[in-house]
Amino acid sequence: MVLADAGSQVTLWARRQELVDAVNTTHENPDYLPGVRLPESVRATTDPAEALAGADFAVLVVPSQTLRDNLAAWAPLIEPQTVLVSLMKGIELGTAKRMSEVIDEVTKVGPERVAVVSGPNLAREIANRQPAASVVACVDEAVAKRLQAACHTPYFRPYTNTDVVGCELGGAVKNVIGLAVGMAAGMGLGDNTKATLITRGLAETTRLGEVLGADPHTFAGLAGMGDLVATCSSPLSRNNTFGMNLGRGMSLAETIAATRQTAEGVKSCESVLDLARRNGVDMPIVEAVVDVVHNGRPTQEALQTLMSRSAKAERR
Numbered sequence: 001m002v003l004a005d006a007g008s009q010v011t012l013w014a015r016r017q018e019l020v021d022a023v024n025t026t027h028e029n030p031d032y033l034p035g036v037r038l039p040e041s042v043r044a045t046t047d048p049a050e051a052l053a054g055a056d057f058a059v060l061v062v063p064s065q066t067l068r069d070n071l072a073a074w075a076p077l078i079e080p081q082t083v084l085v086s087l088m089k090g091i092e093l094g095t096a097k098r099m100s101e102v103i104d105e106v107t108k109v110g111p112e113r114v115a116v117v118s119g120p121n122l123a124r125e126i127a128n129r130q131p132a133a134s135v136v137a138c139v140d141e142a143v144a145k146r147l148q149a150a151c152h153t154p155y156f157r158p159y160t161n162t163d164v165v166g167c168e169l170g171g172a173v174k175n176v177i178g179l180a181v182g183m184a185a186g187m188g189l190g191d192n193t194k195a196t197l198i199t200r201g202l203a204e205t206t207r208l209g210e211v212l213g214a215d216p217h218t219f220a221g222l223a224g225m226g227d228l229v230a231t232c233s234s235p236l237s238r239n240n241t242f243g244m245n246l247g248r249g250m251s252l253a254e255t256i257a258a259t260r261q262t263a264e265g266v267k268s269c270e271s272v273l274d275l276a277r278r279n280g281v282d283m284p285i286v287e288a289v290v291d292v293v294h295n296g297r298p299t300q301e302a303l304q305t306l307m308s309r310s311a312k313a314e315r316r
């Protein structure tokens, strides 16, 4: 919708024929965004070759853990001019790779043809055309500027950045911190606890980012603090809601059953922790989330562990 509103002809790929038919005939995606009328210049197809033919940009947005397999099938269809754009906010399990790394590894297009869009961009609010800003990141600034122009609308304001690593880490780790903040809210804890988790969550994200070569300033921007604040304060956030259900005492199985859409932090908390450990970075909040989500640790115990860590300087 954003790309179409900015003037592009958009072809949406989807797996199910009935959803494609609904988008093409009613201009609505009834399963994911009911009540939102899509521009008529958005067409849908089940054929990836049709979606990719002649594309200036291919915007990739599937659950992060499914990207590699999907992309392997699409790679032969990607034309030499096409820039690959990731909207995904996850880290791959097993490899601990960011999505742009997976894209480059599978397609071999080179980092200059891989871009990332990340920021406080809850889909439902964007679909309602509420004002929002975002970051368009690519190591090649000229490519970032082209993509910025392609998604700039009166309600969507993209800023360019060349720090792909920082933008992607900001997006992936905020989902995990969103789970932690949701858990605290579900436990009935108040704003001091939530603000502490948000701020120290950003501190551990920045610590990881610096070791991986990101610009620490990125984490104070839209793809860092901006996205973290949106996710940690919104009832629309799947990660926040997922955490809240766990904090209220629902089991993991019940919480998964209650979650219709992708809450990336549930899987990515493990891969973020893996990435941190590979790089010798301490991420205690991420570790606590993994303990609760994957090791069945009660939220109260995980919180106690966090609060009983040794006292230290705020910056180290």
Ligand SMILES: NC(=O)c1ccc[n+]([C@@H]2O[C@H](COP(=O)([O-])OP(=O)(O)OC[C@H]3O[C@@H](n4cnc5c(N)ncnc54)[C@H](O)[C@@H]3O)[C@@H](O)[C@H]2O)c1
Pocket: 015, 032, 061, 062, 063, 064, 066, 070, 087, 088, 089, 090, 121, 122, 123, 124, 260, 261, 262, 264
């Ligand atoms: N929804 C948001 O507000 C938002 C905002 C910014 C970024 N993101 C990111 O976008 C990514 C996708 O999330 P979403 O919100 O679109 O999730 P979603 O659950 O709403 O939609 C996921 C889509 O992927 C499809 N899908 C599921 N498994 C698939 C597979 N194996 N192969 C191909 N398609 C598959 C589903 O059918 C669905 O259409 C995530 O990384 C998320 O962090 C989401």
Ligand SMILES: O=P(O)(O)OC[C@H](O)CO
Pocket: 089, 119, 120, 121, 122, 123, 175, 178, 227, 230, 231, 236, 237, 238, 239, 240, 262, 263, 264
């Ligand atoms: O619903 P969430 O938790 O995946 O958050 C959505 C977006 O990432 C916010 O920018």
